Amino acid sequence: MVTQHEGALHQIVIVGGGAGGLELAVRLGKRLGKKRKARIILVDASRTHLWKPLLHQVAAGTLDSHADEREYFALARSKHFEFRLGRMQGLSRDKKEIYLAPTFDEEGNELLPQQAIHYDQLVIALGSQTNDFGTKGAKENCIMLDSLPAAEKFHQKLVNCCLRAQTVEQQAGDGRFTVTIIGGGATGVELAAELHMTTKILSSYGLVNFHPEKDLKIVIVDASPRLLQMLPERLSDSVAKELRSIAIEIHTNERVVEVSKEGVAMASGKFIPSGLVVWAAGIKAPDFLRDLDGLETNRLNQLVVHQNLQSTRDPAIFALGDCCACPQGEGLANVPPRAQSAHQQAACLADSLCRAIDGKSLKDFHYKDHGSLVSLGNYSTVGSLMGAIASGSVFIEGTLAKWMYWSLHKHHQVAVNGWFHTWLSTWAETIDRVRNPRIKLH
Template sequence: MHRIVIVGGGAGGLELATRLGDTMGREQKALITLVDACPTHVWKPLLHEVAAGSLDVDAHQIEYAAQAHWHHFSFALGEMVELDSGSRRLRLSEIRDDERPNEVVLPTRWIEYDTLVLALGSRTHSFGISGAETHAVTMDTLEQAERLRKRLLHTCVRNNALKEAGLHRTVKIAIIGGGATGVELAGELRRMEESFRKFGLHASEPTGDFEITVFEAGTRILPALPERISAMAQQMLQQLGVSVSLSDPIVEVSRDQIRTRSGHIATTDIVIWAAGIKAPAVLGCINGLAVNHINQVTVDGKLRSVSDDNIFALGDCASCSWTNDRSVPPRAQAAHQQAVYLAKAISARARGMAIGDFHYTDYGSLVSLGSSKAIGHLIGGFPGASLLLEGGLAKLMYTALYQKHRTAISGLRRTIVDVLAHRLRRMARPRVKLH
């Protein structure tokens, strides 16, 4: 049977594996294998909520092995570390026991393919700024988001204890990058702080212990959104007590301070890097595979590598042109649209047919600002027609986007059961994780 291997089970890869499994896998027309470095999937746009402790990770992660069983594909756990496109095979790294690192759980393995889809996503790009990789924390993976949450929690607990000795001080948090990730994280941190105060882990009143500043190198936050929305978002952040620094890029990060191009030095307790993306380094080391300056695989209108007919790429790790001077943006909605397209294109290809090129439709963006507010605009696919949304309605739409992803992955019935179970559990638990 034709062997289709998808590397990366994120927003795009998991949806593609599920769609192909439900069609070609179920009908035994192809053997579909999903590879991922982690055993579970968490939708990446939720990571800032993980970092702020406002998301119950157990309720939102999907186990690849179970998903594979239910949707007629197989799952291989491991990180792709090498690709030999000449002999159409890729190598997965060995897996070691976390507790006993000398013990190998799975040895290094080669997986062969006839069609390969690269869906490895992206990482934060530190642009070579001195000290950024060493001293700033990122939120590229679930583990990193969890580590950040624990660091914030411990800082608050320690600070609260110091209060009794009169040594209490504010915790200075610098968020580098005023895009959607940085802005949403700032909103979530305020929610985290409110809950900590409510449950006695955090003491100061009336304003918080978190002194949050968003540093944006450009002239406005949310540069990808219309100016009016940027201005409203900035106002909302200010109402939440978040400071915004514009047009003064960070040039150096050290253990407890950051320096901007104008020479301004700010002391910091935690620096969170949320600016820019680049695709995983492994893509830049593959012999003969065309990639751009940030390791994204260069693809044609059919999402096929321009250097290899048997390799496709989607999502953040693909460089796909959109309009004359722009590429498809690294967003969950783009990964979703590309997964839907590739499911049809790969199935048509197996039948010796071809379908038209991929066309990205921008449906707008919504940015969440804490528990009950969001802001953004919906375009609806009609050029020139856009709808500005704010407040509770925008938040509802924002939540609906995630439910749409879950429905595409788990089906409507399982999603409804999960949502109801989650709502019931939330009634008996604090809104923010406190340990």
Template sequence: MNETPENSLHKIVIVGGGAGGLELATRLGEALGRRGKAHITLIDRNWTHIWKPTLHEIAAGSMDMGDHEVGYLAQAHWHGFRFRIGEMTGIDRARREVHVASFVDAESKEVTPKRSFAYDTLVISVGSQCNDFGTPGVREYALKLETAKDARRFHARMINACVRAHAQAGPLRPEQLHVAIIGAGATGIELAAELHHTTREVVAYGLDRVDAEKDIKLVVIEAAPRVLPALPERLSSATEGLLRKLGVEVLTNAKVSEVLPNAVRLADGRELPAELVVWAAGVKAADFLAHLDGLESNRINQLLVRQTLQTTLDENIIAMGDCACCPWPEKNGFVPPRAQAAHQQASHLFRQLQRRIKGKPLQDFHYHDYGSMVSLGKFSTVGSMMGGLMKGSLFIEGSFAKLMYISLYKMHELALHGWPKVTLDSLIRLITRRTEPHVKLH
């Protein structure tokens, strides 16, 4: 089944409704779709969007996903673009078509058939996923935090583990209420800090047979010599010190050789008992990108792009966000897979695609690193700020760092909804938080 707009307007198809993809679709829909200057179509395999950096909060229970998810159909209706559900399976560059798999519901009934969508400009923004490096047992026994479904699954298992420990007659098993987080990047560190707080909140709601200090154990395992290996060393040291103050065990230079049903085995032979294991190490793009009708990709499946974000072999196809390997000439490297990079690329492409429709060449994208923030839940926030007013980076911590961390999400919300809705939603959340539990209990 082919789905092609009826008239000859320029067709922009965006695959992937993550941070960058949804921001771009929203802004292009407002500027071009509403005014009849182009057809904008967003394709995603899910019905709703959630900002990926908040998944650790949903998993730990400190954020109710229902208050933050964005429905694609409603967003499309309000902002002048079309949404089509389905998972991209391939492209036909000669015919300029995107192939999308049939969408099947939870009862295994087909909702939409296999379809193809015609494009003049294709933007691929399918994000990234964890790279388990083929480690035995990861797929069978470890949880990942790649999607909202993953976060909800972890949260349910965490709640059930606490209730089970409270209700059982006998003593706790060695692995019971132990959580092993493999990977000390931002996701792993932030999840550990949130869990330290929320697990104590959960057992405080009547689960008095569980001693949080004695029974709940969190361990973070990192193969590199330090936590947050991709960030400045001072930020890494401060973060590790704060984690240890919380009672989180931190193991560095520790490579995982296998994940077992109730434990993690390290390369040196040690086994760490754990009822819940989270794999948060390594990043790669989706496997299908490595064989996408001849387009060039790197060893972690990212599509190779020019400075304009156009793929190296096809100027009609653009890649952005975590799935793009974009040059960063100022650092003689490549743009890192961060939310701020996707946000900057969405803003850049919003302007450039309007130039393309007018027949003008695309201008180069230049990434600006504004620093990194790591939230340690209720305990603290640390980060480094970078910019034109200073050389190097400025280390920040505490309330100001927390404010900067929150502002990153607010910028994303503003790009999707504008000031009035974001202001009202924020006020409503502040009010309702006073009348609800501070941790999700189901």
């Protein structure tokens, strides 16, 4: 085992390079790493970062992931932190060490040995993964849309399906190939709209025998009474109306009991024959957190933290983002697992860790709900803006909502890359839209 512990400089280790973890590393690199007040180490199992809310666009092919990915090694060099490639597999609180599993290349050869990394303070920001609730056949027959490889796998299957339909003689019937999306939350809804838009574009690229409405049926299934159950009812109704207008089939109040190679079975007795099934219903933190050296977790494997994001059983360990259960106050639910939560927590924890270096007390985290936006591709964007805009909420849709949804991504890019690099990359994206096909075809 390789142990990495150099010098006496205070060492802050961040595990997980998602939105919250990467933003925290950049902030601490600027405030502590650059000034040599602390050594900042970011650990991730992947070599590149992609903003997770974009995964549905990668799956549909409307976004080329390579155009938006950022290399951790390059970011670390320019933002004054260090990057370690590896997947966390264990923790010793007594030794103040985390353990990374060996890393292997594409041919199965060991690339990096097992590693031990010392920490003075540890931040766990591992995000979340899809929760199939133990549903029979879900793991074997569904694509869990929670990682870049899964999104790319789905896209390849979708393109293959459309190419296959191109060569098959037209038959009677509604929907020769059905894509069923289990989950009517933001991911499921946005994916459905992007898929419809993708197939329409594909049919215009020379697939003359492929008809989007006749050859592909898109279905959303959700156990809740309506789509987007966690969001205001008016927003949910607007989204459902838009989806039905583009022939997307919606089944609410339907609990999935089994997923097989043939399709999706529901508790009501309904069965939807399906060629491709995506599970986008529910999340949980990674399973290994449940038994991580005695740290307190809840039923979703989330690390339980105080309001200052410090774990309840170890003052040297913190958590942020989807993998932490952070209270909002007595009698209130925990902070919701959203990108805006991770962004706010990263900013708060950066301040706290800098204060701790100077011998000051930690800050409590106070979540501010700025509202929700749901993009339906080129068809529409709808949303609600909360708090600062008005007492209660303001509902928006159309061009203004589209612009605000786009600005959320840019806000993350600014936090990671800075204003100048974001300005340059935005111009590059604009040029690419003219130069490249509207969707990825491979």
